[in-house]
Amino acid sequence: MSFLFTAIMTLLVSPGVWACGSACSALQKGVARKVIRLLGQPQMQVGDLEHGCLQQQIPATPLDAESSLIASKKWIHGAPDCDAPGAREPKYDMLEVNPGYFIIRQNKCITSEAPFMYLMIGESGAFLHDTGDSHSADDFPLRSLIDGILARKEKETGRSIHLTVGHGHAHGDHVQGDYFFYGRPNTTVVGHDPESVGKAFGISDWPNGVGSLDLGGRKLSVIPIPGHEASSVAFYDHATGDLLTGDSLYPGNIFLSQSAWGTFRESVSRLKDFTGKNPVRNILGSHVEMTNTPGKDYPYGSTYQPEEHPLPLYQRHLDELHQIMQGEASSVRRDDFTIPL
Numbered sequence: 001m002s003f004l005f006t007a008i009m010t011l012l013v014s015p016g017v018w019a020c021g022s023a024c025s026a027l028q029k030g031v032a033r034k035v036i037r038l039l040g041q042p043q044m045q046v047g048d049l050e051h052g053c054l055q056q057q058i059p060a061t062p063l064d065a066e067s068s069l070i071a072s073k074k075w076i077h078g079a080p081d082c083d084a085p086g087a088r089e090p091k092y093d094m095l096e097v098n099p100g101y102f103i104i105r106q107n108k109c110i111t112s113e114a115p116f117m118y119l120m121i122g123e124s125g126a127f128l129h130d131t132g133d134s135h136s137a138d139d140f141p142l143r144s145l146i147d148g149i150l151a152r153k154e155k156e157t158g159r160s161i162h163l164t165v166g167h168g169h170a171h172g173d174h175v176q177g178d179y180f181f182y183g184r185p186n187t188t189v190v191g192h193d194p195e196s197v198g199k200a201f202g203i204s205d206w207p208n209g210v211g212s213l214d215l216g217g218r219k220l221s222v223i224p225i226p227g228h229e230a231s232s233v234a235f236y237d238h239a240t241g242d243l244l245t246g247d248s249l250y251p252g253n254i255f256l257s258q259s260a261w262g263t264f265r266e267s268v269s270r271l272k273d274f275t276g277k278n279p280v281r282n283i284l285g286s287h288v289e290m291t292n293t294p295g296k297d298y299p300y301g302s303t304y305q306p307e308e309h310p311l312p313l314y315q316r317h318l319d320e321l322h323q324i325m326q327g328e329a330s331s332v333r334r335d336d337f338t339i340p341l
């Protein structure tokens, strides 16, 4: 398949066939998307179509098995009628990427935000990224879910596991479930302001420093990225290369106030610098709001998203965001995310 792929792509990007100048035609874009889809290379995208065609933007590495699993996962996505019997079940969906890595999503009929949460487990520690948009255990039994996973792990390994509950940022749809973990033994629940976040992860020079969390044989780096919210941070998992970016980069609307543009520009630049030294496998955010039609999102508050964009983004999307942030503050709509100002 790779020989066939190379042959076709070589043909496509050769100037005679694919000389599209400053903008691709709709036909060229369509053909490019089809080729990528047919060859099963979801990491490859048509690229920054406003600035040319395929030739600049093709990462050569195919997705590994875990990334394919994440990219192909069809999540629960709400219901046409959330009052219909059964529409609020299941309360959440969960993907076990591997025995130490779980992705959880809430039901859109319970909260239209339907945030994603991540659980990463090392030899002596676990990290829960966000606690969701419910404070009722009936709506979201997150505590019992996490307790069950960690109890199994502790039994298997014979070691106790310290749980750190942290957040990509402090907006309500990501921290409501903190309440479930207050008072849990062997647990740290990180606070919601830059000072608390800095202290918890050893970031002395906020927002320029990089902090860390040691899970025992598994290290996370913590990169401050204020802009969407003052305490926004990204988490990089050195074990997998996955980068958790919260609401600061995801297949949806990166909400930013005009006055935060400069702060966010610096954050994105620092994040890009970090990824220059630490290769990124997947960029994983906390929502999906785009459809799988390029540039088209679901209306805010949607409780039914049957044609969702896949969860992962990739380094090229961070590069794209970085390029956008170099310009003046303005609303932006791209294939895989938007910035509504």
Ligand SMILES: [Zn+2]
Binding pocket: 113, 115, 171, 173, 174, 247, 286, 287
């Ligand atoms: Zn959010």
